[in-house]
Amino acid sequence: xxxxxxxxxxxxxxxxxxxxxxxxxxxxxxxxxxxxxxxxxxxxxxxxxxxxxxxxxxxxxxxxxxxxxxxxxxxxxxxxxxxxxxxxxxxxxxxxxxxxxxxxxxxxxxxxxxxxxxxxxxxxxxxxxxxxxxxxxxxxxxxxxxxxxxxxxxxxxxxxxxxxxxxxxxxxxxxxxxxxxxxxxxxxxxxxxxxxxxxxxxxxxxxxxxxxxxxxxxxxxxxxxxxxxxxxxxxxxxxxxxxxxxxxxxxxxxxxxxxxxxxxxxxxxxxxxxxxxxxxxxxxxxxxxxxxxxxxxxxxxxxxxxxxxxxx
Amino acid sequence: xxxxxxxxxxxxxxxxxxxxxxxxxxxxxxxxxxxxxxxxxxxxxxxxxxxxxxxxxxxxxxxxxxxxxxxxxxxxxxxxxxxxxxxxxxxxxxxxxxxxxxxxxxxxxxxxxxxxxxxxxxxxxxxxxxxxxxxxxxxxxxxxxxxxxxxxxxxxxxxxxxxxxxxxxxxxxxxxxxxxxxxxxxxxxxxxxxxxxxxxxxxxxxxxxxxxxxxxxxxxxxxxxxxxxxxxxxxxxxxxxxxxxxxxxxxxxxxxxxxxxxxxxxxxxxxx
Amino acid sequence: xxxxxxxxxxxxxxxxxxxxxxxxxxxxxxxxxxxxxxxxxxxxxxxxxxxxxxxxxxxxxxxxxxxxxxxxxxxxxxxxxxxxxxxxxxxxxxxxxxxxxxxxxxxxxxxxxxxxxxxxxxxxxxxxxxxxxxxxxxxxxxxxxxxxxxxxxxxxxxxxxxxxxxxxxxxxxxxxxxxxxxxxxxxxxxxxxxxxxxxxxxxxxxxxxxxxxxxxxxxxxxxxxxxxxxxxxxxxxxxxxxxxxxxxxxxxxxxxxxxxxxxxxxxxxxxxxxxxxxxxxxxxxxxxxxxxxxxxxxxxxxxxxxxxxxxxxxxxxxxxxxxxxxxxxxxxxxxxxxxxxxxxxxxxxxxxxxxxxxxxxxxxxxxxxxxxxxxxxxxxxxxxxxxxxxx
Numbered sequence: 001x002x003x004x005x006x007x008x009x010x011x012x013x014x015x016x017x018x019x020x021x022x023x024x025x026x027x028x029x030x031x032x033x034x035x036x037x038x039x040x041x042x043x044x045x046x047x048x049x050x051x052x053x054x055x056x057x058x059x060x061x062x063x064x065x066x067x068x069x070x071x072x073x074x075x076x077x078x079x080x081x082x083x084x085x086x087x088x089x090x091x092x093x094x095x096x097x098x099x100x101x102x103x104x105x106x107x108x109x110x111x112x113x114x115x116x117x118x119x120x121x122x123x124x125x126x127x128x129x130x131x132x133x134x135x136x137x138x139x140x141x142x143x144x145x146x147x148x149x150x151x152x153x154x155x156x157x158x159x160x161x162x163x164x165x166x167x168x169x170x171x172x173x174x175x176x177x178x179x180x181x182x183x184x185x186x187x188x189x190x191x192x193x194x195x196x197x198x199x200x201x202x203x204x205x206x207x208x209x210x211x212x213x214x215x216x217x218x219x220x221x222x223x224x225x226x227x228x229x230x231x232x233x234x235x236x237x238x239x240x241x242x243x244x245x246x247x248x249x250x251x252x253x254x255x256x257x258x259x260x261x262x263x264x265x266x267x268x269x270x271x272x273x274x275x276x277x278x279x280x281x282x283x284x285x286x287x288x289x290x291x292x293x294x295x296x297x298x299x300x301x302x303x304x305x306x307x308x309x310x311x312x
Numbered sequence: 313x314x315x316x317x318x319x320x321x322x323x324x325x326x327x328x329x330x331x332x333x334x335x336x337x338x339x340x341x342x343x344x345x346x347x348x349x350x351x352x353x354x355x356x357x358x359x360x361x362x363x364x365x366x367x368x369x370x371x372x373x374x375x376x377x378x379x380x381x382x383x384x385x386x387x388x389x390x391x392x393x394x395x396x397x398x399x400x401x402x403x404x405x406x407x408x409x410x411x412x413x414x415x416x417x418x419x420x421x422x423x424x425x426x427x428x429x430x431x432x433x434x435x436x437x438x439x440x441x442x443x444x445x446x447x448x449x450x451x452x453x454x455x456x457x458x459x460x461x462x463x464x465x466x467x468x469x470x471x472x473x474x475x476x477x478x479x480x481x482x483x484x485x486x487x488x489x490x491x492x493x494x495x496x497x498x499x500x501x502x503x504x505x506x507x508x509x510x511x512x513x514x515x516x517x518x519x520x521x522x523x524x525x526x527x528x529x530x531x532x533x534x535x536x537x538x539x540x541x542x543x544x545x546x547x548x549x550x551x552x553x554x555x556x557x558x559x560x561x562x563x564x565x566x567x568x569x570x571x572x573x574x575x576x577x578x579x580x581x582x583x584x
Numbered sequence: 585x586x587x588x589x590x591x592x593x594x595x596x597x598x599x600x601x602x603x604x605x606x607x608x609x610x611x612x613x614x615x616x617x618x619x620x621x622x623x624x625x626x627x628x629x630x631x632x633x634x635x636x637x638x639x640x641x642x643x644x645x646x647x648x649x650x651x652x653x654x655x656x657x658x659x660x661x662x663x664x665x666x667x668x669x670x671x672x673x674x675x676x677x678x679x680x681x682x683x684x685x686x687x688x689x690x691x692x693x694x695x696x697x698x699x700x701x702x703x704x705x706x707x708x709x710x711x712x713x714x715x716x717x718x719x720x721x722x723x724x725x726x727x728x729x730x731x732x733x734x735x736x737x738x739x740x741x742x743x744x745x746x747x748x749x750x751x752x753x754x755x756x757x758x759x760x761x762x763x764x765x766x767x768x769x770x771x772x773x774x775x776x777x778x779x780x781x782x783x784x785x786x787x788x789x790x791x792x793x794x795x796x797x798x799x800x801x802x803x804x805x806x807x808x809x810x811x812x813x814x815x816x817x818x819x820x821x822x823x824x825x826x827x828x829x830x831x832x833x834x835x836x837x838x839x840x841x842x843x844x845x846x847x848x849x850x851x852x853x854x855x856x857x858x859x860x861x862x863x864x865x866x867x868x869x870x871x872x873x874x875x876x877x878x879x880x881x882x883x884x885x886x887x888x889x890x891x892x893x894x895x896x897x898x899x900x901x902x903x904x905x906x907x908x909x910x911x912x913x914x915x916x917x918x919x920x921x922x923x924x925x926x927x928x929x930x931x932x933x934x935x936x937x938x939x940x941x942x943x944x945x946x947x948x949x950x951x952x953x954x955x956x957x958x959x960x961x962x963x964x965x966x967x968x969x970x971x972x973x974x975x
Contacts, residue, residue, distance in 0.1 A: 019489075019682060026490040031401055031410075034394035034460065038413040041457040045428030048435050115330075118323030125320070134324070136569045141331050143561045145518050147535050148554040151542050152334035155341065158545075162337055192330070224316055246419060253421020255521050260542065270423045274521075277427065290427050297421065305415040308465075480663055481696035483683045485757065486713035495709075499700045 046294060053287035056081055084288035094272065094289065098296065101269040104183070105251035108190040112198040112247050113240065115191065120202035120239075121232075124209075135203070142196040150189050150260050157185055157261070181263035189257035194250075198243040205239025206232075238307060245304040249297050269293055335558060342551035359552040366549065368537055376517055376534040379448055383455035384512035388505055390456065391463025391512070395501075396493065398464070399471040400479070417461035426525030429454045433526065446528030454526045455516040462515065463508035470504035471497075514561075605638035606814065612675075614639040614797055615660075615765060620669030621821075622655050629655040631821035632669070637799065637814075642791050644800040646808040646844070647818035653801045656818075657767050660799065661690045674764055684713075689758035690767040693774070695750045697742045703753050704729075704738045710761040724760060731790075732756045748779050759794065766791075768800045772807050784810055805845045809833065817841050834895075835881060838973055842893045849899075849940050851876075851892040855884050855972075865972050867892065872936040876912050878970030891973045896943035898969040901930055901955065906964035913964045916940065918955055930955065932963060 019027065088094045123134045141149060156162050157179040164176040179185055209232070217227045255270035262268065269289065277286040342360070346353030363369060394414055398407070417425065433443055433450050443450055478500070482492040498505075520535040527536065541547050605611040613636035622630040630652045637643045647653045658664045660671060662683030671678040678686060689710070698706050707728055711721045729735040732752040742750055751771070758766055771787065772780045788811060791798045802808055808815045809829040816826040817840075825837040836842035839850070853867035856875065865884055866877050869892070878892050900906065906913060916932040919939065923946075930942045940963060948954060955961060 023489045023682070026488075026493075027401055030393050030493075031397040031404065034390045034397060034464075035406070035410055035413070037390055037457070037460070038394075038410075041429065041432065041453060042413055042417060042425075045432035046424075048431045049424075049428045052431055115323070115327055118320050119327040122320040122324040132569065132573060136565060137328060138331070140562060140565050141335060143514050143565060144335070144558045145535070145538075145554065147518065147520055147538055147542075148338070148550070148557065149334060151538075151550060151554070152338040154542065154545075155551075156334055156337060192334070195327075195331070249419035250421050253423045255423050256539070270421060270521075273423045273427065274524075278524075283431070286427060287431065290424050293421065294424055297419075297424075301416050301419055302412070304419055305412050308415050309411065475694060475696065477692045477694050477696040478698060480661075480683070481690070481692055481754075481757075482698070482709070483663075484661055484688075484690045485710035485761065486684050487709075488684055488713075491713065496698060 049287045049290050049294070052284055053084055053291045054081060055284040055287075056083065057282045057284050084285050087285065088288055088292065093267070094269075097267045097269040097272045098292070100267050101252045101254075102296070104186060104190070104266075104268060105248050105254075108187055108194065108251055109198075109244050109248040111187065111191045112195050113244060116195050116198035116243065117202060117240075120199045120206055123199075123203050124206035138196055138199050146193055147256065150193065150257055153185065153189055153192065154180060154260060157188075180261060181266075183262070183266050185261035185263075186258050186266050186268070189261045190247075190251050190254060193257065194247040197246040201242040201246065202236065202239040205236045205242075209235055238310065241307045242304070245300055245307065249300050249304065252297060253293055338551055339555045339558065341548060342555040344548060344551075359548045360556075362549045363552045363556075368532075369534070369549075369553065372532050372534045372537040375448060375531065379452050379455065379533065380513045380516035383452045383459060383516045384509045386452075386456045387459035387512040388463050388509045391460035391508055392467050392498075392501070392505055394460060394464040395467030395471060396497070399468055400497070414461050414464045417458040418465065420458075422519075422521035423525075425458060426454070426522040429457070429522065430525040446526060447531035450526045450528070451523050451531065451533065454522050455512075455519060458522070459512035459515050462511050463505070466504050466508045466511065467501055470501050474500060605641075606636065611638060613637060614641075614674055615799070616670070616672040617656075618670045618672070620656070620659065620671065621667045622652075622659060622664060623667040628821050630659070630666075633821070633823055635816060635823065635826065637797060639797055640795050641813045642788065642798045642800065642811055644802060644808040644812040644815045645818055646802055646805060646815050648803055650820075651818045652821040653803075653818050654769065657690070657769055657799070657801045660765070661688055661767055662686050687764040688767060689761055689763040689765075691751075691754050691758050691769065691771060693769040693771075695747075695754040697745075697750050697753050697757075699742050702739050702741055703734055703745070706742070706753050707757045707760055710757060714761070728756045728760045731759075747774055748783070751775070751783070755790075759790075759796070763796065765797045765799060768798060770802050770804075771800060772804065773802070780807075787811065809845070817844060835971065836893070836973065837881075839891055839893075842971070842973060847896055847941055847943075849894045849896065851894070851938070853890050853892050855886050855888040855890055857886055858884055865890075867972065869936075871938075874914070876970055877910070877967045878972040879968055880972035882972065882974055884972065884974075888974075893971045893973055894965060894969055896929070896941045899940070899942045899944075899963050899965045901932070901942050901944055901961050901963055903955075903959065903961055906962055908964070908966075910967045911964045912967050912970060913962060914940070915960065915962055918957055918959045918961060921953070921955065921957065923953065928954070930961075932961060934963070 119138075123131055123138070126134060154161075158164070159176040159178070159180070161180070163179065164173075167173045168176065213231050213235070214227050217231050218224075222230065252268075253270040253273075254268060255274050258266050258268040258271045259274070262271070273286050273289045273293070276282055276289060343355050343357070344353055345356035345358065394410075398411060398414065429450075430446075433446055437443060474497075479492050479496055482496045483489070487495060518535060519533075520539055523533045523536055524539075527533070538550055538553070542550055615635075615637040617633060617635040617637075619632050619634060620630055621628065621632050633656070645653045645656060655664060659666050660678075662678065662681065666679075673687065698709070701709070704725060708721050708725045711724060716724075726735070729738055732755060734749065734752055734756065737745065737749060742753070745753070751774075768787075772783060775783055784807070787798075800807075800811060812829055814826065814828055815832050817824045817832060819840060825832055825841045827835070832841055833845050836845070842848050842850075852870045853876070854870065856866045856868050858865045863879050863881070864877055865880055866875055867890060868875055876892060884890060894912075914934050916934040918930050919933045920931040922929045925946070927943055927945050930944065932940050932942060934940055942963060946954065
């Protein structure tokens with residue numbers, strides 16, 4: 001497979017001259033429709049969240065004050081209040097949630113990396129048939145319900161769960177361990193759920209790697225662990241970055257896992273936001289929580305976008 | 313086996329065991345006569361019977377399937393268009409933002425997407441009167457929005473590894489851009505579109521957080537029902553449901569992998 | 585346009601285009617390239633080139649990788665828009681005409697045969713886009729299948745065909761549209777040696793019979809010389825020399841062109857005297873001070889530093905002192921030799937220490953090598969074979 005353009009430094013894709021109307025319309029349609037959809041249903045909502053984070057909660061439907069009033073002849077911008085943000089900065093609960101979420105997400109990402117890297121490496125080095133089977137086995141859990149897999153851990157970790165029963169039957173412990181509703185359970189849940197997201201990008205990078213580089217290094221006298229540190233690890237960096245961001249960013253805002261597996265002090269911001277919204281019915285406050293969370297993840301997301309670009 | 317190979321091998325074993333043991337236990341206990349998982353009461357299908365008699369679960373499952381199929385189809389269409397727009401259409405104003413809008417949903421925490429979409433629907437309702445009420449429709453829109461990003465990534469990846477000269481040849485022979493897209497490009501990316509559809513279907517079927525935010529009265533999806541049940545603890549009829557889902561998906565995946573494997577083999581024998 | 589079916593059976597190469605329209609000042613070029621440039625960021629792939637190609641030519645653009653030839657081809661096809669300049673084909677300016685509306689078709693280096701369509705469907709694709717009537721399409725496709733000898737494979741899919749067969753599909757697909765110009769991107773590159781020779785002749789015959797103007801892009805100088813009516817040598821976005829194969833081979837304009845085709849010996853020299861009428865220059869070789877005479881098309885004056893270039897096959901090698909007029913003679917020792925069966929290549933170290941490469945036909949039948957390592961030999965060649973170049 002070769003393109004008839006070996007001598008181009010850059011591969012431009014536009015023809016450059018003005019297209020006939022038919023073709024211009026097609027182009028605008030193909031670009032415009034998904035773009036518009038995303039602007040309307042993905043980007044614009046963030047603006048609304050920002051806006052409502054400045055409103056006051058009221059008992060009404062919807063439960064917040066309007067920020068833009070058309071009622072008079074002149075429309076007014078009513079910046080209702082900074083109260084929500086003030087509240088967030090004063091109440092420790094939220095500070096702790098944010099920091100804890102970042103911490104839990106970071107540690108989970110690290111564990112995923114430590115567990116997932118050898119697995120990805122092993123799969124990349126396997127023979128093609130074995131490789132496909134192993135990949136299928138990695139992907140398979142991902143296609144089954146995530147909720148149910150977290151639920152599976154509830155069954156394993158509970159006081160009456162399998163692990164405790166086994167340990168008690170073997171006489172290793174006398175009374176059941178508290179495993180469920182702890183931070184440890186949350187770590188376990190996150191790693192368990194997100195590890196395919198770490199393995200797949202890592203595998204993609206490792207599989208593309210040129211093994212003759214390893215042979216060359218070995219030929220020059222490098223020991224296996226040196227080869228790994230000097231050759232394999234740096235070259236697999238794109239995969240490491242992609243995989244880590246694919247785990248870290250969503251994990252920060254994770255709700256289900258802390259809700260089902262975490263204890264009352266396993267405060268993650270996703271859960272805090274959800275409770276603020278559904279339990280307290282305080283939409284503006286929830287919006288403020290979301291806005292801050294959005295600002296926290298925006299930079300990692302841009303890093304992620306850049307890592308995706310570089311792969312093009 | 314040398315030391316590092318042994319390490320890799322044991323990591324693989326440990327890793328896969330870690331992945332699969334919870335699932336296997338889940339399946340095992342769906343056949344447990346006893347309601348308490350620590351006690352094995354004998355083999356029984358009672359939970360399966362209970363499951364089939366549970367109207368709430370069946371209704372929500374049907375709703376979820378409907379939403380999943382609809383959103384997957386539209387997500388595939390929009391995602392493919394986005395994939396084409398980002399790889400085939402060259403440079404244009406706003407392209408950079410577009411790439412961001414496609415990358416972001418892949419990692420954006422669901423609570424943010426869910427909350428923001430809900431507030432968007434509420435604002436739209438105030439402004440233009442639509443959506444009148446939230447429910448299956450708004451959930452579908454939400455699912456389309458994040459699924460299309462996944463489809464776009466899959467399509468993009470396939471397009472960038474495709475021989476560019478095929479489309480140029482079609483153009484050279486007189487095909488206008490739209491004709492080339494339907495004659496050449498789409499047939500060649502069809503497998504990726506199918507993968508995208510399946511992925512979007514799964515993501516929709518499985519989604520809890522976003523559905524919770526964007527749903528309305530009377531529209532409970534399967535994950536929502538399951539979640540409310542399991543919040544209180546383990547209930548074995550959910551085990552039965554899990555087994556059914558896992559079983560169906562596994563069979564589907566094994567068949568798909570086997571078919572793909574055969575097709576790849578066929579092509580590689582004939583190609584140089 | 586009639587396609588003569590009998591013509592396909594003759595595999596003898598026809599002579600080059602007997603007419604030489606480029607010498608006729610009244611002839612209007614079929615393809616006019618005027619001041620054409622293509623810039624990518626800060627890099628000029630094609631740098632303000634002009635070229636005229638006449639109807640019915642089999643024109644080759646020859647150059648190494650990175651010289652800009654592919655970019656030029658793509659601009660002709662319509663896949664790239666020029667940064668500046670014009671392309672005029674048959675009197676029509678192509679500037680605002682997209683690729684799908686141009687009377688130009690291309691045969692891609694990778695063939696680009698549509699993998700999900702049969703041979704028939706591939707070939708008929710262009711006609712379908714022209715909205716030709718179904719019956720017309722069927723008859724023209726079957727004619728074309730016969731012309732390229734693919735009739736039995738009409739229903740096959742590309743992955744069931746060999747490389748050569750796929751190339752013929754690509755060719756048929758382009759030719760069936762009866763384009764004014766056919767562009768070929770490295771047409772012989774992917775073929776093995778035997779197939780390459782056969783395809784070479786087939787292409788030349790096809791072009792001659794159909795009368796379509798071919799523009800070929802290649803890096804292979806043998807391909808360029810055998811196929812073409814004229815060759816344009818390209819480097820770094822510019823044309824270095826445009827001429828017939830004999831012109832570029834025997835009268836290269838500079839060292840680059842001389843070195844591009846085959847092998848050549850270079851001698852540095854200083855001009856002693858020039859004769860503008862006959863174009864003969866007398867120059868003194870450096871190191872030895874031997875005086876030689878050579879021909880040139882360039883403008884030189886006494887004292888200029890020049891390069892004298894001589895092709896290896898022009899040099900005779902013998903163990904007796906050669907006799908004759910207008911000969912350049914030197915003595916040397918065979919340092920290295922390579923026996924190819926039909927010819928031998930000798931690398932002779934002359935008295936001045938230079939290595940001179942000689943290519944000699946083995947016209948005598950002998951089981952022993954005619955000349956061996958360390959033999960003393962005389963090298964001689966007609967002075968008209970000395971080409972004087974400026975660098």
